[in-house]
Amino acid sequence: MDKARGTGLSDEERARRGFVQGNLTNELLDRFQDGPGIFVADAAGELAGFAITSEPDWLPRTHPAAAAVSAVVSAADGADLGRLFLYGPVAVDERFQGRGVLTRLLRALCRALRDDFDLAVAFVETANERSLAVHRHYGMAEAAHFEVGGRTYVAFTFSPAAFADKQS
Numbered sequence: 001m002d003k004a005r006g007t008g009l010s011d012e013e014r015a016r017r018g019f020v021q022g023n024l025t026n027e028l029l030d031r032f033q034d035g036p037g038i039f040v041a042d043a044a045g046e047l048a049g050f051a052i053t054s055e056p057d058w059l060p061r062t063h064p065a066a067a068a069v070s071a072v073v074s075a076a077d078g079a080d081l082g083r084l085f086l087y088g089p090v091a092v093d094e095r096f097q098g099r100g101v102l103t104r105l106l107r108a109l110c111r112a113l114r115d116d117f118d119l120a121v122a123f124v125e126t127a128n129e130r131s132l133a134v135h136r137h138y139g140m141a142e143a144a145h146f147e148v149g150g151r152t153y154v155a156f157t158f159s160p161a162a163f164a165d166k167q168s
Contacts, residue, residue, distance in 0.1 A: 082118025
């Protein structure tokens with residue numbers, strides 16, 4: 001995850017390459033591991049990528065993930081969204097990008113979670129052009145826009161049941 005942060009790159013380069021933001025403590029990672037799951041892509045013993053999923057109420061209300069869930073619920077205007085989970089952070093090692101790693105990770109996590117969850121919620125900072133493009137490429141719905149700490153984000157949603165067997 002540290003490699004995916006884009007530390008030391010200019011803002012323009014981070015936007016073009018994509019970046020993971022935030023810091024996860026060991027305690028929080030342990031909690032995520034006990035939740036819906038941390039999904040890992042292994043390529044002959046090398047970490048090719050990962051996708052972390054979590055329960056929506058595990059983070060403080062001031063965290064962008066909590067704000068994303070609130071924005072999605074508000075945008076639904078009273079509609080029942082079912083059981084939600086948070087999707088992300090996600091990263092694919094540069095050496096493995098463009099090889100379908102993310103698609104396989106997404107399908108695997110959707111197959112694993114589709115019976116227990118109805119909707120995934122992700123959030124992407126608008127400065128992260130690469131991540132925005134990836135979420136749009138996969139057909140994730142732009143459910144809401146919101147701001148936290150002076151940064152603007154897009155909340156994306158997708159159904160794990162619909163995505164589990166989706167063809168690219």
